[in-house]
Amino acid sequence: MTKKEIQAYYQKKKILITGGLGFLGSNLAHALTNTGSCVTLLDPLFPEYGGNRFNVSEIEDRVGVILEDIRNEKLMESLVREHEIIFHIAGQTSHIDSLKDPFLDLDINCRGTLILLEAVRKFNPKAKIIYAGTRAQYGKILRSPVSEQDSMQPVDIYGVNKQAGEGYLWVYRDVHGLSCVSLRINNTYGPRHQMKQANYGILNWFIRLAVEGKPIPIYGDGNQLRDYNYVDDVTEAFLLAGAVPATVGEAFNLGSGHPVPFYQMAETIVKIVGKGELKKIPWPEERKKIEVGSYVADFSKFSKAAGWQPEITLEDGIARTVTFYEKYKEHYW
Amino acid sequence: MTKKEIQAYYQKKKILITGGLGFLGSNLAHALTNTGSCVTLLDPLFPEYGGNRFNVSEIEDRVGVILEDIRNEKLMESLVREHEIIFHIAGQTSHIDSLKDPFLDLDINCRGTLILLEAVRKFNPKAKIIYAGTRAQYGKILRSPVSEQDSMQPVDIYGVNKQAGEGYLWVYRDVHGLSCVSLRINNTYGPRHQMKQANYGILNWFIRLAVEGKPIPIYGDGNQLRDYNYVDDVTEAFLLAGAVPATVGEAFNLGSGHPVPFYQMAETIVKIVGKGELKKIPWPEERKKIEVGSYVADFSKFSKAAGWQPEITLEDGIARTVTFYEKYKEHYW
Numbered sequence: 001m002t003k004k005e006i007q008a009y010y011q012k013k014k015i016l017i018t019g020g021l022g023f024l025g026s027n028l029a030h031a032l033t034n035t036g037s038c039v040t041l042l043d044p045l046f047p048e049y050g051g052n053r054f055n056v057s058e059i060e061d062r063v064g065v066i067l068e069d070i071r072n073e074k075l076m077e078s079l080v081r082e083h084e085i086i087f088h089i090a091g092q093t094s095h096i097d098s099l100k101d102p103f104l105d106l107d108i109n110c111r112g113t114l115i116l117l118e119a120v121r122k123f124n125p126k127a128k129i130i131y132a133g134t135r136a137q138y139g140k141i142l143r144s145p146v147s148e149q150d151s152m153q154p155v156d157i158y159g160v161n162k163q164a165g166e167g168y169l170w171v172y173r174d175v176h177g178l179s180c181v182s183l184r185i186n187n188t189y190g191p192r193h194q195m196k197q198a199n200y201g202i203l204n205w206f207i208r209l210a211v212e213g214k215p216i217p218i219y220g221d222g223n224q225l226r227d228y229n230y231v232d233d234v235t236e237a238f239l240l241a242g243a244v245p246a247t248v249g250e251a252f253n254l255g256s257g258h259p260v261p262f263y264q265m266a267e268t269i270v271k272i273v274g275k276g277e278l279k280k281i282p283w284p285e286e287r288k289k290i291e292v293g294s295y296v297a298d299f300s301k302f303s304k305a306a307g308w309q310p311e312i313t314l315e316d317g318i319a320r321t322v323t324f325y326e327k328y329k330e331h332y333w
Numbered sequence: 334m335t336k337k338e339i340q341a342y343y344q345k346k347k348i349l350i351t352g353g354l355g356f357l358g359s360n361l362a363h364a365l366t367n368t369g370s371c372v373t374l375l376d377p378l379f380p381e382y383g384g385n386r387f388n389v390s391e392i393e394d395r396v397g398v399i400l401e402d403i404r405n406e407k408l409m410e411s412l413v414r415e416h417e418i419i420f421h422i423a424g425q426t427s428h429i430d431s432l433k434d435p436f437l438d439l440d441i442n443c444r445g446t447l448i449l450l451e452a453v454r455k456f457n458p459k460a461k462i463i464y465a466g467t468r469a470q471y472g473k474i475l476r477s478p479v480s481e482q483d484s485m486q487p488v489d490i491y492g493v494n495k496q497a498g499e500g501y502l503w504v505y506r507d508v509h510g511l512s513c514v515s516l517r518i519n520n521t522y523g524p525r526h527q528m529k530q531a532n533y534g535i536l537n538w539f540i541r542l543a544v545e546g547k548p549i550p551i552y553g554d555g556n557q558l559r560d561y562n563y564v565d566d567v568t569e570a571f572l573l574a575g576a577v578p579a580t581v582g583e584a585f586n587l588g589s590g591h592p593v594p595f596y597q598m599a600e601t602i603v604k605i606v607g608k609g610e611l612k613k614i615p616w617p618e619e620r621k622k623i624e625v626g627s628y629v630a631d632f633s634k635f636s637k638a639a640g641w642q643p644e645i646t647l648e649d650g651i652a653r654t655v656t657f658y659e660k661y662k663e664h665y666w
Contacts, residue, residue, distance in 0.1 A: 106443055110443060154500055154504070155504065156504055156508070160497050160504060161497065163497070164443070164500075167497075168435070170486065171487070286508075289507055290508065
């Protein structure tokens with residue numbers, strides 16, 4: 001689909017984004033309001049999570065905002081009736097927190113997803129659901145690049161539960177005929193990401209450290225490969241996943257096509273920001289246990305189905321991100 | 334391990350069986366009391382489930398029984414402290430019910446398993462946990478026979494959640510150092526199974542229909558292969574999984590080595606009981622959607638690790654089962 005066709009597809013469509021005030025959700029909201037669709041954002045703004053009202057300040061007059069949780073069943077039942085396309089992005093997304101409180105992760109990522117699916121099944125089975133999957137579903141990397149049919153051995157509770165959440169999608173597809181797509185997102189960075197803690201979104205966190213002229217910790221040799229996508233490319237992928245019929249019922253990897261060693265990502269930040277410095281330190285025990293090795297995604301399936309290609313280079317993406325936070329620092333620090 | 338060595342291993346060991354009054358749990362309890370171990374059975378005796386106090390009537394004076402739920406966190410915390418080996422067999426086990434009430438399945442099979450693992454992590458990290466996995470984790474069968482590293486595409490909520498439950502085991506193994514084993518059970522039948530409904534354990538249900546001289550429904554042509562294990566062989570597998578060090582940290586298939594077409598299983602029952610008759614009917618819609626095709630297990634990994642071989646033929650197992658229910662019909666009908 002061309003950008004014009006996507007625009008036409010979304011125009012006047014009623015869209016729900018769960019986690020709509022967070023990083024990915026709010027960037028997607030910006031892209032959607034530009035197409036002229038009617039967007040509702042659902043977000044409980046949990047203090048420790050990525051939701052931030054400022055993320056939608058520029059489009060506040062063009063989106064509906066509901067400050068609530070996906071686990072509010074009655075609300076979900078009424079919301080799904082009103083929306084044709086649902087981007088299900090809400091979630092607990094910290095690997096480490098999922099180990100500290102596995103029950104909360106289970107409740108949000110599994111029960112929350114089931115609540116959404118049950119509501120759609122009962123009250124709007126024609127709605128299309130686009131699920132934010134994750135590379136964490138693969139866990140330990142046994143083969144590189146990773147393609148969609150590769151084995152799933154999640155190494156943390158977050159990965160297990162996101163995998164279960166995606167599994168529910170396929171059950172609701174086959175048993176109840178729902179239209180579902182899963183995008184297994186790799187490491188995404190860019191504007192509108194929370195900048196208060198290192199617990200999710202390490203690239204954004206490193207930008208903060210560099211801007212503050214602080215040391216940037218590299219665990220071990222930092223040679224593990226990572227596949228970083230700038231958020232606009234990921235937003236574009238979600239738009240395509242919602243619009244292109246050939247994506248329905250399938251899971252797709254996203255990726256950059258240009259994996260880089262972890263330390264090189266950090267070096268690039270230092271170079272662009274002009275501050276900060278890399279500091280190699282030993283792997284902390286809790287991180288080492290859930291480290292999966294080099295991750296490189298094979299995203300040819302999604303390119304073929306939807307014509308998607310990431311366009312923003314790591315250098316360009318970091319530069320744009322730095323510019324954004326220099327301008328809006330007060331709202332994120 | 335020889336039977337003598339197993340006996341010696343379990344003697345005076347303190348064992349907890351969740352779901353201990355159910356089909357598999359109570360048969361395992363019989364085997365364990367014969368080894369001289371000290372067994373506690375945890376079972377809430379939910380009316381619709383397989384728990385039955387009569388299942389342990391012969392060994393009532395040699396086992397502890399606690400009529401409670403694995404989801405009682407405080408109780409689990411105190412129980413796991415007292416037991417060296419935990420057979421985690423409790424669960425919601427109906428495919429169809431998992432689709433009707435996915436939240437209950439989630440709560441028992443995921444949250445319940447997490448409660449157990451968290452309790453063990455906190456209060457008895459040296460305990461060994463043997464998890465009752467299931468062939469339902471594989472879902473749609475893409476390759477036959479199925480081996481442990483094959484892809485997992487569960488077709489019902491039960492399968493997704495049992496897979497997540499097993500996934501938690503591996504996270505707790507790698508992150509917290511717990512000793513876990515999963516046995517992915519195929520279709521198991523035999524004495525002490527509930528006989529009140531068709532919703533789980535179809536072979537046992539067909540025995541009831543035959544004993545009552547009723548028609549035995551075969552969906553479609555009934556040509557799909559199934560791999561039936563008599564419960565004593567499965568009980569033996571659990572004893573080995575709990576005792577043999579080489580099983581720790583691994584998942585294993587169980588299987589019979591003699592898969593048969595579904596209709597042939599039913600014919601064997603009619604022949605042995607001397608009553609009943611096969612009646613071919615179209616697949617009910619709800620069943621058809623979750624049918625996975627022929628299932629044949631490759632259980633060579635478990636044979637190699639633990640020396641396990643199933644010993645009871647289908648004919649012999651059915652005959653023993655019929656004899657049991659003829660004697661104790663009043664407690665199961």
